[in-house]
Amino acid sequence: MSRAFVKEMDGLEEALPERPQSSHINYVTPRGLAQLQERVRELSASRSALELRDDLDSRQQLKRVERDWHYYTERVARAVLVRPTAQPGDKVHFGAAVEVEDEDGHGQRFVIVGEDEADAARGRISWVSPLAQALLNARPGDTVTWRRPAGDKTLEILAIGEDPP
Incomplete structure (x- = not known):
């Protein structure tokens, strides 16, 4: 054999x-x-x-x-x-906490983090995700399109802040 x-x-x-x-x-x-x-x-x-x-x-x-x-x-x-506090605070950046509202008026908060730190259930999204890519460099008042398999979603940037420790 x-x-x-x-x-x-x-x-x-x-x-x-x-x-x-x-x-x-x-x-x-x-x-x-x-x-x-x-x-x-x-x-x-x-x-x-x-x-x-x-x-x-x-x-x-x-x-x-x-x-x-x-x-x-x-x-x-x-x-x-990347130290989030060293980034410009007037636009969405790596490490930022971002408050958004969708077209139905539902608000959410996301923090853009590294791949190993991502935890979607806690609103911590990887900087390489489609959502983060849609949000990066946007300013409060801007609308962005989040391209998703379930269909595109429009989000308005309400505020940009720091992720508390």
């Missing part, structure tokens, strides 16, 4: 594929950079603890932790810190 059809136990020892890095510049807010650095510290601690154990489960966990550690270490190394 060909070796190609034999399941081998040593396949468990193979390295996991690397997590792909984004092709975009890794802009980060000070908060986003701190979160990435904290994640690297957590993974380093997990790695140290798992290296002390010598069982199959620990070795498998260690591979996942090392893969994630490598990913986040690279994200920190590629980080470009």
Whole structure:
């Protein structure tokens, strides 16, 4: 029988594929950079603890932790810190909190952040998202078109502010 059809136990020892890095510049807010650095510290601690154990489960966990550690270490190394307070306050910029209103009068607040810091449920949107791209450089009183698969939506910029810590 060909070796190609034999399941081998040593396949468990193979390295996991690397997590792909984004092709975009890794802009980060000070908060986003701190979160990435904290994640690297957590993974380093997990790695140290798992290296002390010598069982199959620990070795498998260690591979996942090392893969994630490598990913986040690279994200920190590629980080470009942008201080929102150093940006012009009269137009939407990276790190800004933006209040908008749609054509139905529904208001929302978004903060434009780095890819790793994005959390749509909390209104924190990645700077590369279609919504952020529609908002960037707009001024209060401007209307922008958010191009969405569900249909375009017109938003009016009501206010631009800082994201509180």
